[in-house]
Amino acid sequence: MSLTEAPKRSPERDAFYTKLNDKNFSALWTVLNNLITPTPKSACQPHRWEFAPARELLMEAGNLITAKEAERRVLILENPGMRGQSRITTSLYAGLQLVLPGEVAPAHRHSQSALRFVMEGSGACTAVDGERTYMEVGDFVITPPNAWHDHGNESNAPMIWMDGLDIPMLSFFDASFAEGLGADTQALTKPNGDSQARYGANLLPVDFERTGLSSPLFNYPYTRTREALEAMRRHDEWDPCHGLKMRYINPLDGGSAMPTISPFVQLLPKGFKTTSYRSTDATVFTVVEGSGTTTIGDTTYHWKPKDIVVIPSWCPVVHQAHEDAVLFSFSDRVTQQKLGIWREQRSAD
Template sequence: MPDDNVPGRARVVDTPELAAYYGALAQHEAGALWTVANDIEPWEPKPHAIPMLWRYEVLRPLVLQSLELVRPEDAGRRVVMLLNPRRRNVSAAVGWLYSGLQVMKPGEAASAHRHMASALRFIIEGSGAYTIVDGERLTLGANDFVITPNGTWHEHGNDGGTSPCIWQDGLDIPLINALEANFYEVHPDLHQRVGRPINASHLSYGNVALKPLEPDWRKPYSPLLKFGWDNTYDALRRHAAATTGSPFDGVAMEYVNPLTGGPVMPTLGAQMQLLRAGEHTCAHRHTGNVLYHVAKGAGHSVIGGQRFDWKEHDIFCVPSWTWHEHANALSSDDACLFSFNDFPVMRSLALYREEAYMPNDGHQIS
């Protein structure tokens, strides 16, 4: 990175006169740009968060412990948040992305609410999980991905067998708060009436390249709410048969709004990527923050020069403009990484940029 002691950067030396001047400015809710210019105009993005990995084997007992400590009717939701050490102040795991692990006992049902923030869930374990979104009940199993978009009434429950359900929540709450646009409502009846067939959106919109003639969907998010694991894994393997994949991401697919081909929600994107047996990708970096969830297999990622070993259900983050590469540890089976990100924000605001890592054949030294 260039030095700041060059023409075009601020290089003013402090003097008593300037100190007095700064005091006068401060009295009038003003300041001198050159005192902060180099800080607020960095040569390249300075992510707030640090690379992190949360081990599921560590978090799981803590998550289950909450079952005994708080009741849903008091806690609202029983969630262990993932907190990046540099983002604790905004309750974020990375960038402006919130995430947590939620748990529900069999028979429990949370009350319905809605908010301007967008939300998604990735199911980890337990059977019987369901979500109701705008009157449609969605049944969920392991590695299923479901969205509860901005403004939709939604509620979660577990009416399955004998074990608790655990899933990962992902939301843009920190971003929406930062943008001062969050609204929250509790459903007047606390619970919705289910007014459509179970998995109705999945039946109508979860088909290959076919859309219902009616009705005309005008909302700014996907009408398809649930993206099942079987379909997703099958799609990755099919696509793998037709592509060499990306040097940086392996065989990667984006979950999309089937009516637009765009992201599933206006502020949150989601992907699933498959690393072939033995695959080790090259490093690159981009604007935008990503939170990964290991859906299948084991391996490691090098993020900002630091190695993180991962296995199923571990969660790790890649902050904005940070070099990263992924490796599948197995030579005999593929590995799958689910991830969600703020790329739709980056793209809508013309802020997306990416760069390949060139030294050392594209691999960081870790």
């Protein structure tokens, strides 16, 4: 007996297993090697989605169904190893959402945490719990669990962003709740920029009391992010596995900006090639700027702006930038760290 092989079968054993099955039992020793594996074993597969053909499909969808009728006009990024499950990794969902000029995606709320990463367009807005923010390419926007939210496009061009949610995670716990507001938009009770003023300047209101686990900031503008990356590159301190990689934080405690999803941004300078790295958090990344390649195991993917790539758990990955590149990514790392199960391995380990 070992952790990699099941015991041999025999007629007597098979007859016993049939008895067990009839009484809703099963024998652990027949499945132990698949339940507790020496290394992560997943149906999740590496894959790349090119943005250009995805955009064509989104625009076709825009001619077929309205944002209001669809509730959310989204093309799900389905991992090829888990088709039909609405998953990009084992624990996370991702999709591309389109809101056309003049449209509104109606107000609703749900127990799932959600992020938006803006891919195309300028000037569309999202409202979260009474505050509206306008979105630009590269902005990272949070919808906390159970927060009312709606989206609108007051510009004259399509708005496209990537959604990332913990839908599979909440489904595993049977903890999904959702409801509509019954109106296209929610009442705005705070001025634009209120959350940035209250929480985005290393200040807190004197009588502030924490009410949730998500960051009280819900828009992290790309202009600020890019300025920070550019300032830090002057120190020329490049991590061999990541280049310059930063995590978006909750200003209240320095932890992850979201309770179940870890968002990151990284800069790879032209010609930089990372050393091999792997970790247990399957990761979704999208290209904000630049071009390059990512090698996952034995497969190499070429990428350019707005392409999306998924890296499964514990797969060795190497990035190489053909020009200065900025990558946004997200994973379930914060959840794994809270559970004490997250693990990484650098090439030198």
